[in-house]
Amino acid sequence: xxTPVINQLTIIGVGLIGGSLARxxxxxxxxxxxxxxxxxxxxxxxxxxxGVVDRTETDLxxxxxxxDVVVLAVPLxxxxxxxEQIAPTLSPDTIITDVGSxxxxxxxxxxxxxxxxxxxFVPGHPIAGTEQSGVxxxxxxxxxxxxxxxxxxxxxxxxxxxxxxxxxxACGAQVMTMAVAHHDAVLAATSHLPHVLAxxxxxxxxxxxxSREIFDxxxxxxxxxxxxxxxxxxxxxxxxxxxREPLVAALQHFIRDLEQLTRAIExxxxxxxxxxxxxxxxxxxxxxxx
Amino acid sequence: xxTPVINQLTIIGVGLIGGSLARxxxxxxxxxxxxxxxxxxxxxxxxxxxGVVDRTETDLxxxxxxxDVVVLAVPLxxxxxxxEQIAPTLSPDTIITDVGSxxxxxxxxxxxxxxxxxxxFVPGHPIAGTEQSGVxxxxxxxxxxxxxxxxxxxxxxxxxxxxxxxxxxACGAQVMTMAVAHHDAVLAATSHLPHVLAxxxxxxxxxxxxSREIFDxxxxxxxxxxxxxxxxxxxxxxxxxxxREPLVAALQHFIRDLEQLTRAIExxxxxxxxxxxxxxxxxxxxxxxx
Ligand SMILES: NC(=O)c1ccc[n+]([C@@H]2O[C@H](COP(=O)([O-])OP(=O)(O)OC[C@H]3O[C@@H](n4cnc5c(N)ncnc54)[C@H](OP(=O)(O)O)[C@@H]3O)[C@@H](O)[C@H]2O)c1
Ligand SMILES: NC(=O)c1ccc[n+]([C@@H]2O[C@H](COP(=O)([O-])OP(=O)(O)OC[C@H]3O[C@@H](n4cnc5c(N)ncnc54)[C@H](OP(=O)(O)O)[C@@H]3O)[C@@H](O)[C@H]2O)c1
Numbered sequence: 132x133x134t135p136v137i138n139q140l141t142i143i144g145v146g147l148i149g150g151s152l153a154r155x156x157x158x159x160x161x162x163x164x165x166x167x168x169x170x171x172x173x174x175x176x177x178x179x180x181x182g183v184v185d186r187t188e189t190d191l192x193x194x195x196x197x198x199d200v201v202v203l204a205v206p207l208x209x210x211x212x213x214x215e216q217i218a219p220t221l222s223p224d225t226i227i228t229d230v231g232s233x234x235x236x237x238x239x240x241x242x243x244x245x246x247x248x249x250x251x252f253v254p255g256h257p258i259a260g261t262e263q264s265g266v267x268x269x270x271x272x273x274x275x276x277x278x279x280x281x282x283x284x285x286x287x288x289x290x291x292x293x294x295x296x297x298x299x300x301a302c303g304a305q306v307m308t309m310a311v312a313h314h315d316a317v318l319a320a321t322s323h324l325p326h327v328l329a330x331x332x333x334x335x336x337x338x339x340x341x342s343r344e345i346f347d348x349x350x351x352x353x354x355x356x357x358x359x360x361x362x363x364x365x366x367x368x369x370x371x372x373x374x375r376e377p378l379v380a381a382l383q384h385f386i387r388d389l390e391q392l393t394r395a396i397e398x399x400x401x402x403x404x405x406x407x408x409x410x411x412x413x414x415x416x417x418x419x420x421x
Numbered sequence: 422x423x424t425p426v427i428n429q430l431t432i433i434g435v436g437l438i439g440g441s442l443a444r445x446x447x448x449x450x451x452x453x454x455x456x457x458x459x460x461x462x463x464x465x466x467x468x469x470x471x472g473v474v475d476r477t478e479t480d481l482x483x484x485x486x487x488x489d490v491v492v493l494a495v496p497l498x499x500x501x502x503x504x505e506q507i508a509p510t511l512s513p514d515t516i517i518t519d520v521g522s523x524x525x526x527x528x529x530x531x532x533x534x535x536x537x538x539x540x541x542f543v544p545g546h547p548i549a550g551t552e553q554s555g556v557x558x559x560x561x562x563x564x565x566x567x568x569x570x571x572x573x574x575x576x577x578x579x580x581x582x583x584x585x586x587x588x589x590x591a592c593g594a595q596v597m598t599m600a601v602a603h604h605d606a607v608l609a610a611t612s613h614l615p616h617v618l619a620x621x622x623x624x625x626x627x628x629x630x631x632s633r634e635i636f637d638x639x640x641x642x643x644x645x646x647x648x649x650x651x652x653x654x655x656x657x658x659x660x661x662x663x664x665r666e667p668l669v670a671a672l673q674h675f676i677r678d679l680e681q682l683t684r685a686i687e688x689x690x691x692x693x694x695x696x697x698x699x700x701x702x703x704x705x706x707x708x709x710x711x
Contacts, residue, residue, distance in 0.1 A: 260640065260642070262642075278638065280638070317635055320635050321626070321635055321638055321639040321643055322639070322643065324622070325642060325647075326642070327682065327686075328679070329646060329701070330702075331678055331682050331701070332614070332615065333701040333705045334678070334697045334701040334704070335674065335675055335678040337700055338700070341607070344607065345607055345611055346611070346704070347568075348607050348608065348611055349708065350549060350567070350611070350612060351549075352550070352612065352648070353615055354709060355645045356618075356619060356645070356649055357615075357705050357708075358642070358645050358646070359642045359645070360698075360702060360705045361702055361709070363702075364698035368691060368694050368695045371686045372686075372689060375689065378686060379683060379686055383683065384625065385621070385625055386676060386679060388624070389617075389618070389676060390676060392620075392621050393672045396661045396662075397665070397669050399665065404662070405655070405658045407621065407624045408624075408654035408657050411619070411623040411627065411650045411654075412623075412651055412652070414632070415647050416651055419651070
């Protein structure tokens with residue numbers, strides 16, 4: 132698809148994802164004016180100084196005035212408040228999209244505030260990130276060859292979907308669409324569950340008496356395994372809250388499987404242990420050699 | 422400590438760890454003759470061709486004849502059989518050590534075969550590895566600045582401990598000693614538990630109906646988190662079997678903590694979720710910035 136000519140694009144929340152999106156759009160020359168908005172003027176000044184956006188605003192409604200596209204890139208727990216601030220004055224022509232890691236909660240927030248999901252609201256989620264946060268950690272290449280999932284509804288304006296799709300493609304991403312509930316279940320399994328496991332493991336060890344020593348003897352595998360436990364606690368709290376039901380289901384499924392393997396180890400059931408490990412290695416090697 | 426002059430050192434099991442040890446000892450010029458032993462002549466020929474060892478033997482007893490030091494670097498499940506093969510002809514002057522990832526099982530195997538742990542048997546474990554196996558994956562730098570834990574008993578010959586310690590130091594490692602049970606509990610928590618979690622997660626997802634799609638949407642965090650699930654299934658089966666009790670205890674502890682966090686998510690207990698994530702991030706960042 133060719134790069135669209137967007138006159139003004141407003142990003143609310145110029146952090147890791149919002150900042151990277153701005154940088155990638157600029158790299159692609161896809162937008163004439165990039166407006167950055169948020170609640171913190173100092174942080175926004177940094178974004179301006181880094182050249183990530185052209186103009187900044189702490190008044191969110193003002194930031195959206197004249198925008199062709201508004202991107203919500205705030206934590207999931209802030210989506211509702213942000214939507215409440217912009218809804219009253221938002222032009223019906225403006226396309227809205229978001230980058231939230233769970234989609235059901237954003238769709239529900241927007242539906243309540245706008246009295247039904249607006250036709251020009253295209254929920255989205257880039258499957259890309261690091262364990263860093265903030266605009267200083269943002270970079271234009273974050274979305275290169277990464278996937279972005281859009282979850283439009285039947286009533287969503289196809290032209291709005293096309294524009295959002297083109298914007299992400301201009302950022303180097305591959306775009307696909309999916310139903311909201313399916314997105315939330317898949318992401319609960321592949322992303323939210325691993326984060327919860329990594330956080331729980333590190334916290335569980337840290338609370339043990341000999342925790343200092345325990346970490347002293349942790350090797351390279353542990354460092355990789357727990358990297359995601361260095362992610363932003365607030366953001367991950369918000370994801371757990373926003374995607375509660377699918378995540379709890381994924382956790383319960385995992386706990387059942389882990390209890391079964393624990394029993395196999397307890398009972399020295401070598402076949403069960405080996406089969407689990409072999410299937411896992413095969414799946415992981417196949418996944419990584421794609 | 423100065424590098425010892427070892428005339429002959431025999432490594433039984435010239436795989437990732439045994440091969441890396443041989444390469445590191447050669448780099449340090451710490452041994453005159455390196456003998457590699459194993460059950461597979463073809464694999465041993467590769468080790469010889471790669472220059473990892475000077476001489477190879479498939480007759481383990483022969484391989485140990487004349488050795489000042491014998492290093493057991495076979496999987497934990499093979500330790501007993503190997504000890505049975507070498508015990509009858511082993512000189513009482515020969516120092517034996519091993520690299521097994523669990524220590525209780527090796528000490529118990531050796532105790533049974535030798536009728537008590539020999540005074541010159543120094544159990545050991547290098548906290549270093551990759552998810553690869555085999556001599557082709559071995560490299561001299563594997564132990565650089567990594568820790569090696571020795572678990573000698575009160576009756577272990579101090580001179581033997583010193584020699585083993587010097588050999589590892591010549592390989593670039595830092596050596597410390599610990600009680601067997603303590604080693605096994607610490608490693609269950611920091612290494613064996615994470616491996617079991619990674620294997621269980623990947624297998625659990627792979628067995629779900631939409632597994633192909635699930636892996637399609639897995640991002641970078643998932644790749645790091647599951648890297649250790651690409652480790653050798655046989656080796657990790659052996660570790661689970663050898664370190665059963667401490668590992669099951671660590672698993673049960675973890676499951677309890679995970680159930681508690683699952684409940685907190687279910688009940689939207691924001692404080693509990695945030696506290697867990699914050700403590701974990703703090704501990705992980707501290708561990709990694711050391
Ligand atoms: N990081 C990832 O790996 C990743 C991946 C995919 C999607 N996402 C999603 O992307 C979104 C942003 O995540 P991020 O990693 O970019 O986080 P981040 O780096 O912390 O950025 C969040 C931004 O939102 C602003 N903000 C927070 N609360 C706000 C409020 N109430 N009103 C206005 N602005 C507010 C923050 O600025 P101030 O705090 O200075 O106001 C900051 O600029 C989240 O919804 C997350 O689920 C993240
Ligand atoms: N990999 C790690 O991350 C790591 C870290 C610390 C400690 N360790 C410990 O190091 C030891 C070796 O692990 P590794 O990773 O080096 O495994 P590896 O690469 O698979 O090497 C194992 C070696 O032992 C040989 N072997 C297997 N069964 C044998 C038997 N019955 N008799 C004689 N030789 C036999 C194998 O050769 P053939 O199969 O060709 O006979 C191979 O050369 C294990 O005890 C493990 O717990 C591993």
